[in-house]
Amino acid sequence: MSITEHDWQAEQQRVDRVVRKISQRIAALRQHAGKMKTDIVDIRKNFWEDVTVNLDDPGEAAETYASMKQQAEVLSERERSHRHVQNQITTYMRLKRSPYFGRIDFREDGEEKAERIYLGIASFFDEQNDQFLVYDWRAPISSLYYDYSPGPVEYETPAGKVRGEMERKRQYMIRDGRIQSMFDTGITIGDELLQEVLGKRSDTQMKSIVATIQKEQNRIIRNERSPILIVQGAAGSGKTSAALQRVAYLLYRYRETLRSENIVLFSPNPLFNSYVSTVLPELGEENMQQTTFQEYLEQQLGQTFQLEDPFTQMEYILTAVNEPGYSARMEGIRYKAALEFMQVMERYITFLGREGMIFRDLKFRDEAIISAERIKERFYSLDPSLPVSNRIKLTADWLHEELRKREVEERTKPWVDEEIELLDNEAYLRVYRKLQREKRFTEETFDDFNREREMLGAMIVRERFKRLRMDVKRLHFVDIPALYRQLFAEPEQILRVAPGARLPEHWEAICAQTAERLKRFELAYEDATPYLYLKQKIEGLNTHPSVRHVFIDEAQDYSPFQFAFIKQLFPHGRMTLLGDLNQAIYIHATDGFDPLLPLYGTEQTETIVLTRSYRSTRQIVEFTRQLIAGGKEIVPFNRKGSKPTLAQASDETELAAKVADRIRKLQSDGHQTIAVICKTARESLEAYDALKEHADLSLIGKETTSFETGTLVIPSYLAKGIEFDAVIIYNGSRAQYGRESERKLFYTACTRAMHELHIYFIGEMSPFISGVSPDTYEWEA
Numbered sequence: 001m002s003i004t005e006h007d008w009q010a011e012q013q014r015v016d017r018v019v020r021k022i023s024q025r026i027a028a029l030r031q032h033a034g035k036m037k038t039d040i041v042d043i044r045k046n047f048w049e050d051v052t053v054n055l056d057d058p059g060e061a062a063e064t065y066a067s068m069k070q071q072a073e074v075l076s077e078r079e080r081s082h083r084h085v086q087n088q089i090t091t092y093m094r095l096k097r098s099p100y101f102g103r104i105d106f107r108e109d110g111e112e113k114a115e116r117i118y119l120g121i122a123s124f125f126d127e128q129n130d131q132f133l134v135y136d137w138r139a140p141i142s143s144l145y146y147d148y149s150p151g152p153v154e155y156e157t158p159a160g161k162v163r164g165e166m167e168r169k170r171q172y173m174i175r176d177g178r179i180q181s182m183f184d185t186g187i188t189i190g191d192e193l194l195q196e197v198l199g200k201r202s203d204t205q206m207k208s209i210v211a212t213i214q215k216e217q218n219r220i221i222r223n224e225r226s227p228i229l230i231v232q233g234a235a236g237s238g239k240t241s242a243a244l245q246r247v248a249y250l251l252y253r254y255r256e257t258l259r260s261e262n263i264v265l266f267s268p269n270p271l272f273n274s275y276v277s278t279v280l281p282e283l284g285e286e287n288m289q290q291t292t293f294q295e296y297l298e299q300q301l302g303q304t305f306q307l308e309d310p311f312t313q314m315e316y317i318l319t320a321v322n323e324p325g326y327s328a329r330m331e332g333i334r335y336k337a338a339l340e341f342m343q344v345m346e347r348y349i350t351f352l353g354r355e356g357m358i359f360r361d362l363k364f365r366d367e368a369i370i371s372a373e374r375i376k377e378r379f380y381s382l383d384p385s386l387p388v389s390n391r392i393k394l395t396a397d398w399l400h401e402e403l404r405k406r407e408v409e410e411r412t413k414p415w416v417d418e419e420i421e422l423l424d425n426e427a428y429l430r431v432y433r434k435l436q437r438e439k440r441f442t443e444e445t446f447d448d449f450n451r452e453r454e455m456l457g458a459m460i461v462r463e464r465f466k467r468l469r470m471d472v473k474r475l476h477f478v479d480i481p482a483l484y485r486q487l488f489a490e491p492e493q494i495l496r497v498a499p500g501a502r503l504p505e506h507w508e509a510i511c512a513q514t515a516e517r518l519k520r521f522e523l524a525y526e527d528a529t530p531y532l533y534l535k536q537k538i539e540g541l542n543t544h545p546s547v548r549h550v551f552i553d554e555a556q557d558y559s560p561f562q563f564a565f566i567k568q569l570f571p572h573g574r575m576t577l578l579g580d581l582n583q584a585i586y587i588h589a590t591d592g593f594d595p596l597l598p599l600y601g602t603e604q605t606e607t608i609v610l611t612r613s614y615r616s617t618r619q620i621v622e623f624t625r626q627l628i629a630g631g632k633e634i635v636p637f638n639r640k641g642s643k644p645t646l647a648q649a650s651d652e653t654e655l656a657a658k659v660a661d662r663i664r665k666l667q668s669d670g671h672q673t674i675a676v677i678c679k680t681a682r683e684s685l686e687a688y689d690a691l692k693e694h695a696d697l698s699l700i701g702k703e704t705t706s707f708e709t710g711t712l713v714i715p716s717y718l719a720k721g722i723e724f725d726a727v728i729i730y731n732g733s734r735a736q737y738g739r740e741s742e743r744k745l746f747y748t749a750c751t752r753a754m755h756e757l758h759i760y761f762i763g764e765m766s767p768f769i770s771g772v773s774p775d776t777y778e779w780e781a
């Protein structure tokens with residue numbers, strides 16, 4: 001069914017009408033906002049005039065306080081409303097530029113006429129005519145647009161199912177109030193529109209996909225059935241996009257009760273955080289809390305250790321293959337990542353409930369005023385049926401009490417006299433004034449020297465005990481590092497703690513390596529989660545009960561131990577895990593998501609599989625999907641491009657020259673983001689040095705938090721989740737990508753390309769490429 005000239009005109013007239021109405025609304029809101037602003041300025045200016053300040057007696061003071069509080073509340077309420085109106089204006093401004101992107105003509109069963117439903121990023125209600133001129137894409141009825149082609153349809157509302165007939169489905173591309181293109185669409189949401197969107201140049205920020213959400217993605221976005229949703233999706237299948245639109249959907253659906261701070265997204269690295277940070281604001285929503293697991297660890301572990309980050313661990317894994325102790329460390333990483341090791345930790349905690357706790361002396365002036373031995377006695381005298389963390393809390397209470405007693409004793413000690421002598425004038429005066437003030441209330445006189453000495457002494461001791469009290473409050477009297485070290489002190493220890501536990505190969509060496517690093521106050525990445533778990537089990541779990549939704553992107557990179565831990569941290573959080581097992585580049589990762597099912601309960605968990613890949617051209621997907629087992633399942637979206645190219649170089653110099661040529665060509669073809677992807681940070685630096693004279697480049701490292709358009713040199717594991725117009729694999733040789741364990745890394749790197757993929761190598765090409773059909777690539781001319 002083609003769209004006639006007449007249709008087009010009628011549609012443009014409607015757009016004009018809606019834009020006019022939106023403009024009127026914006027003007028009215030601006031006026032309203034202006035008035036509110038004046039009000040706010042007035043309230044601020046007259047704040048002190050409108051409160052009667054009288055502090056003469058307690059009654060008057062209370063009244064003054066109440067009147068100030070009331071005034072402050074009025075002010076903050078006005079400010080809140082003002083912010084709300086400002087946000088509305090921003091949303092309507094966006095809506096004005098592009099009021100809607102879709103239309104469905106829906107005839108509900110029992111009705112004669114179909115209603116036209118126009119969908120946009122927010123709803124717009126025309127009060128004059130009492131109708132929605134635009135429906136929010138998240139409204140219940142809007143799901144028809146994503147789920148059906150014309151024909152019989154139904155959708156869910158809070159009041160039940162609504163059935164009917166969809167008579168038409170139309171798509172628009174409207175920019176600055178002008179319809180640029182318009183299609184009537186069939187089964188899928190406009191291949192044409194999708195073609196257009198996907199064919200564009202990449203950006204340094206991710207974009208929202210609301211106009212072209214696909215049916216299978218909509219299932220993820222609107223899923224409310226399962227507490228745990230696992231999405232296994234091919235590279236470029238829209239997992240991250242679906243996750244972000246899902247956040248927007250949830251914020252809309254539960255707008256009365258859910259705020260952006262009740263949602264947390266764990267992302268793979270800070271670069272990715274900035275990459276996705278504009279999607280929600282573009283949709284008129286605030287960003288959820290965004291973090292990386294590493295950031296969480298750092299925040300929880302403080303300064304006790306020098307904490308290794310996952311990227312340093314990854315560099316080691318990729319570059320230290322021939323170093324002594326490598327296999328032991330690999331085994332250790334795997335073992336410490338498993339749920340089995342979490343159980344060992346739990347048994348260790350039970351063991352500690354009976355014996356083996358390690359405490360620190362509470363020291364004051366170089367003397368152990370409460371010895372570790374006494375603390376231990378106290379701890380083990382407490383009811384053994386109580387959890388360890390409760391007993392630690394009770395021990396802390398006891399210590400506070402002991403400190404209080406000790407504080408009184410200290411006041412008469414000679415060192416206090418000495419300190420009083422040493423008080424400088426200013427400090428003395430401060431104390432004196434304070435005492436005078438206190439005198440006013442206690443009615444005591446201040447002529448008694450002994451009284452002064454007593455009070456000064458009390459003050460000095462209290463000050464000096466502050467740190468001790470703080471130490472007790474923070475439970476520093478428990479020596480957690482020593483407790484963790486104890487588990488690896490000798491290879492047999494683990495069997496004392498957890499008789500019958502399975503031990504990995506090289507256990508002895510693993511113990512030695514771990515103990516050695518801990519002695520240097522270094523915490524390897526694989527030890528960070530078990531350590532934190534031990535710490536929190538002893539000190540009490542630091543949970544986040546206000547978080548209602550947890551999103552984990554790149555979920556394949558988390559260990560089962562980490563998942564189980566995260567689950568405990570968010571006791572009221574529904575989980576959405578999005579990952580691609582073919583991109584599981586960490587050796588600690590799960591073999592599949594199946595081991596997670598018992599963790600959450602099979603009946604609680606729903607898995608959705610996405611196989612269509614949208615990022616790359618068909619030619620690139622046809623090539624990359626051969627790099628991995630089961631790749632046949634991946635369906636490319638039919639967007640044409642050129643085949644990936646291969647090129648051989650004989651040495652480093654020739655390699656750099658060829659890559660530089662390619663960069664120049666890509667730049668002159670107008671590509672905006674070009675990534676030279678290297679295996680490691682080490683190789684990135686070498687590549688950068690070799691190329692920098694030939695091209696304008698930026699080197700991306702783990703500390704990079706955002707990137708600009710242009711040509712980047714980036715290690716493969718940092719390119720996770722991100723995409724580029726063109727990707728150059730710097731050295732896809734057997735030497736770099738020869739081990740089976742590097743297959744997924746290579747695949748991940750290649751799948752970052754949207755429009756062009758070029759692979760260079762020195763000497764022999766990676767065996768992963770040798771397995772690919774030669775029809776799907778070309779040799780560089």
Ligand SMILES: Nc1ncnc2c1ncn2[C@@H]1O[C@H](COP(=O)(O)OP(=O)(O)OP(=O)(O)O)[C@@H](O)[C@H]1O
Pocket residue numbers: 194197198207209212213214217233234235236237238239240241242580614615720721722723751
């Ligand atoms: N329905 C859609 N409409 C328009 N663009 C889409 C759609 N789905 C995905 N895309 C685009 O495809 C690209 C890949 O999407 P996204 O990054 O969400 O995939 P992913 O599954 O998280 O990828 P990966 O696992 O490889 O990092 C993005 O440019 C995104 O905008």
